[in-house]
Amino acid sequence: MYIDGHVRIYYGCQANLPVKFISRQKLCLSATTEYWVNDAAGLPVMMVTGELTEKLQHAIEQSIIPQLQQSVLLPSAALPAEEEKTNNNTELKADNQSPVCTLVFDREAYEPAFFQRLWILYHIAIITYRKNVKDAWPEQSFKVTDVKVLDQTITMRICEQETLLGGVTFREIRRLTDSGHQTAIITTNRAITSEVAAGRMFGRWSQENFFRYMIIDYDFDKMIQFGTETIDENKEVVNPQYRQLSHKLKKEKEKTQRLKAKLYPLTEQSIEASLDEMPVLIIKQTALVEQIEKHQQTEQQIEEQRSKISPRSN
Numbered sequence: 001m002y003i004d005g006h007v008r009i010y011y012g013c014q015a016n017l018p019v020k021f022i023s024r025q026k027l028c029l030s031a032t033t034e035y036w037v038n039d040a041a042g043l044p045v046m047m048v049t050g051e052l053t054e055k056l057q058h059a060i061e062q063s064i065i066p067q068l069q070q071s072v073l074l075p076s077a078a079l080p081a082e083e084e085k086t087n088n089n090t091e092l093k094a095d096n097q098s099p100v101c102t103l104v105f106d107r108e109a110y111e112p113a114f115f116q117r118l119w120i121l122y123h124i125a126i127i128t129y130r131k132n133v134k135d136a137w138p139e140q141s142f143k144v145t146d147v148k149v150l151d152q153t154i155t156m157r158i159c160e161q162e163t164l165l166g167g168v169t170f171r172e173i174r175r176l177t178d179s180g181h182q183t184a185i186i187t188t189n190r191a192i193t194s195e196v197a198a199g200r201m202f203g204r205w206s207q208e209n210f211f212r213y214m215i216i217d218y219d220f221d222k223m224i225q226f227g228t229e230t231i232d233e234n235k236e237v238v239n240p241q242y243r244q245l246s247h248k249l250k251k252e253k254e255k256t257q258r259l260k261a262k263l264y265p266l267t268e269q270s271i272e273a274s275l276d277e278m279p280v281l282i283i284k285q286t287a288l289v290e291q292i293e294k295h296q297q298t299e300q301q302i303e304e305q306r307s308k309i310s311p312r313s314n
Contacts, residue, residue: 001045001073002038002207003064003105005056007031008221014228035059037068041150042206045073056109065122074101074124097190099125104200107131112166115188125189127201130165130172133184137161142176147199150206160194173197239313245306249299256295263288 010017010030020031033050048063068074102125103118110131118124142157156175163172163186170186173194177183185201192200214220263285270281 001040001101001103002042002204003056003060003103003109004036004038004204004207004211005050005059005108006034006036006211008034012226033059035064036207036211037064038207038210040200040203040206042203042210044210046071056105057111057114060103060109060118065124068101074122099123099189099191101125102127102187102189102192102200104128104204106204112168112170115170115186116168119188125187125191127185127187127189127197129201130163130184130186133182136182137174139176139180142174145195147195147202149199150203154202156198158194158198171197175202239310242306242309242311245302245309249302249306252295252299252302256292256299259288259292259295263292 007020007022008031009022009025010032015030017030017032019028020033021028022031033054034047035050035056036047037045039045046064046067048059048067050059054062065074099119100123104127107129110128115126115128118126137159142159144155144157146153147156147158148154158173158175160171160173163170165186170188171190171194173185173187175183175185175198185198187197189197211220266281266285266288270278270285273281
């Protein structure tokens with residue numbers, strides 16, 4: 001099942017909803033996020049609405065999985081939550097590699113610990129893109145194979161290896177394009193072939209097409225009714241103060257990195273510089289070091305302030 005979020009603009013005046021970036025209008029507007037679940041053909045299965053600032057991970061665990069458990073799509077009797085958590089052991093059991101279902105989504109919900117938790121608690125596998133890929137596999141290790149993406153058969157060069165991410169072992173499948181780019185996919189589903197996993201991941205555009213055609217042909221984003229619903233008062237959201245300090249910390253770190261980028265070339269010049277050039281270079285280096293230290297002190301102060309504030313609040 002494919003899962004993706006769709007931002008719906010809020011046109012009312014009674015609610016003070018979070019501001020979200022609307023890519024199709026290139027504006028930040030008050031909106032809610034709907035998380036849609038579609039089947040392998042891209043047809044809709046169910047939808048849940050994020051009331052405030054829920055992320056995809058939270059929506060999957062707190063809303064989507066419980067609703068799937070209440071339906072015939074995800075039999076709750078098959079969930080091995082207690083059976084596999086013996087002696088606090090979080091290793092995957094080798095005798096049962098077939099998941100009750102497989103969720104396919106983009107990098108928004110990327111977190112290795114979250115993927116492992118889905119398997120341990122619910123026996124649900126995932127297929128998603130890998131983040132922060134810095135290495136390149138040898139091109140000779142890729143093999144030409146036919147991959148079925150929806151109703152089409154596409155010839156791809158793919159390769160599979162075991163990958164350790166955050167202490168969790170995943171199947172990593174990469175596709176080598178004609179330009180030399182390697183697209184990395186990870187999955188916890190060990191019951192399917194690498195060709196099937198790649199086909200499912202690259203078939204995500206079927207859900208994107210669903211959104212597109214619903215918007216164009218059926219006024220998907222048109223408001224159909226006015227009304228109000230009470231939100232749980234105990235619902236936790238991101239603490240505004242924590243968010244502001246995190247933003248300040250990010251900006252300070254960016255300034256520090258820019259200054260360090262200026263310092264490194266000066267250090268290299270000092271190695272080959274003559275004695276007459278050294279005083280000028282030393283003065284420049286000293287000035288940059290002082291600025292870097294100043295920003296690093298500010299970073300420490302912000303981190304101390306942020307450590308005293310809870311990341312989330314009611």
